[in-house]
Amino acid sequence: MRIVVSGTHATGxxxxxxxxxxxxxQFVVLPDPFELIDERWDGPHPAAFAAQLRIAxxxxxxxxxxxxxxxxxxLDFLAYLWALDRMDVAGIDPDLLDRARAITAEAMRHVDLVVVLPLAADDVDGPAPDEDGEDAELREMMNDILLDLVDDEDLxxxxxxxxxxxxxxEARLAAFIDAVDRFGR
Incomplete structure (x- = not known):
């Protein structure tokens, strides 16, 4: 079974x-692609999200x-790219967005279960994103776009x-286990 756990940053x-x-x-855990990229950008950058999308x-x-x-x-990195585009933070080439969408759609053919952790201030364990210096506007925009993307059957x-x-x-863990039991082979 191939599972992807998706959500904006700092959702658990x-x-x-x-x-x-x-x-x-028995499950192999694949880390966040951010941990696998060599380059480090100062803040959110389209090239960083594109690189992570390809790895994912x-x-x-x-x-x-x-x-x-x-x-x-x-899906996560496509949502980040579209969020940056909508926020007009960086001039994103429309061809990049088209390629990212095509790569995402092809890769998603291999996924059995997507577990989405939507943004909710009252249910995340750990420090609030603002306390970590995270970009709250990007976080919220990515979350909203991701929730739209998971409803796109073509994608x-x-x-x-x-x-x-x-x-x-504990409630999240129980729901995750239940989803794996329901949708597993």
Whole structure:
């Protein structure tokens, strides 16, 4: 089973994946693509999100194991790119957005389950994003776009099941386990 855990920054993706993996060691955990890029940009940058999108897509097309959980998928980075474009933060080439959409759609054909952690101030464990110096406007815009993208069947494809999970840490874990049980092979 191929699972992607998606959401804007600081929504509890790493915590949820870690909690699940402790109980299900048969799953290979793929880290956030940000950890895999060599370049470091000062702040959100289209090239950084495009690089992460390619990594996220490639690893879904050529998985290292049948059972895997990827922290973030191409939908996340497509949402970040569109958020930057809508915020008019950086001049984003429309061809980049078209290519990113095509790469995302192709990669999503290999995903069984997308677990979306929508932004909600009252259900995230850990420090608030503003306390971490995170860009609140980008965070909110990405969240809104991601929630729209997961409803786009042309983009997500017919295979992937979408589950939105909220609540406290234990409730999220229980909902994640339930989704894997319901939609697993």
């Amino acid at each position: 993706k790493s915590t949820l994946i870690s909690d699940f993996a402790l109980r299900h060691p 897509a490639d690893r879904l097309r050529h998985p290292e194991a049948a059972d895997l959980i990827a922290e973030r998928g191409p 997500v494809g017919p295979r992937a099941r979408i589950v939105e999970i909220g609540g406290a840490r």
